[in-house]
Amino acid sequence: MFEYLNGKLVKISPTNIVIDLSGIGYLISVANPYAWSALMNTEVKIYVHQVIREDAHSLYGFVNESEKALFLRLISVSGIGPKSALAIIAAADNEGLINAIDNSDIKYLTKFPGVGKKTAMQMVLDLAGKFDATGAVGISLLDAAPASNLALEEAIEALQALGYKATELKKIEKKLAQEAGLTSEEYIKSALKLMMK
Structure with a gap:
């Protein structure tokens, strides 16, 4: 199973993107392929789920x-x-979707393609109250960290492993990204200083 891929975005089609990773093109279905246009021919990190x-x-x-x-x-x-x-x-702002599920807003949920009243009710039944404090709210592609700063990514992952919340880390990540060329350890020290302020 794959968690994510780091590779060069080489193709965008109406339903998919292609990531070139070591000479192999991975065809990946995404919610909004053309939202990736600004990242064409650059290294990207994309989280994936494989369905067999x-x-x-x-x-x-x-x-x-x-x-x-x-x-x-x-x-x-x-x-x-x-x-x-x-x-x-693709059709929703994820926060609105989560709110609709948590508030049993069947009318809102039936606006999505392929979701009838029965499926909307099942969504509410299965998912209401199951989103954590951060929810499953997405960020825009332009806010996503570029794959090139591996040391920063490692530092963020290490801080999460130490128990720091993603919301806390998101607040300082942009400041850390401005400090280019640091090692993972230096990013961690810098992050801890920023969080102590």
Whole structure:
């Protein structure tokens, strides 16, 4: 199973993007392929979920872990498959979707492609109250960290492993990114100083 891929974005089509990783092109279905246009021919990090069926092996891609978590929750609902889940993510602001689920807003949920009243009710039944404080709210592609600063990514992951919340780290990540050329250890020290202020 794959968690994410780091590679060069080489192609965008109406339903997919292609990431070139060591000479292999990975075809990845994403919610809004053209939202990736600004990152064409650059190194990107994309979170993925692999679906293996008898007739196909498919990769579904996400801007961040939150969007992936939302996708996984959606496909856990009876009646929602991977393509429907991507369509829901593409059509909604994720925060609005989560609020609609938590508030049992069936009318809002039935606006999504392939979601009828029965499926909307099942979404509420299965998912209401299951989103954490940060929710599964996505960020825009332009806010996503470029894959090139591996030391910063390692530092953020290490801080999360130490128990710091993603929301706390998000607040300081842009400041840290401005300090180019640091090692992971130096980023961690700098992050701790920023959080102590």
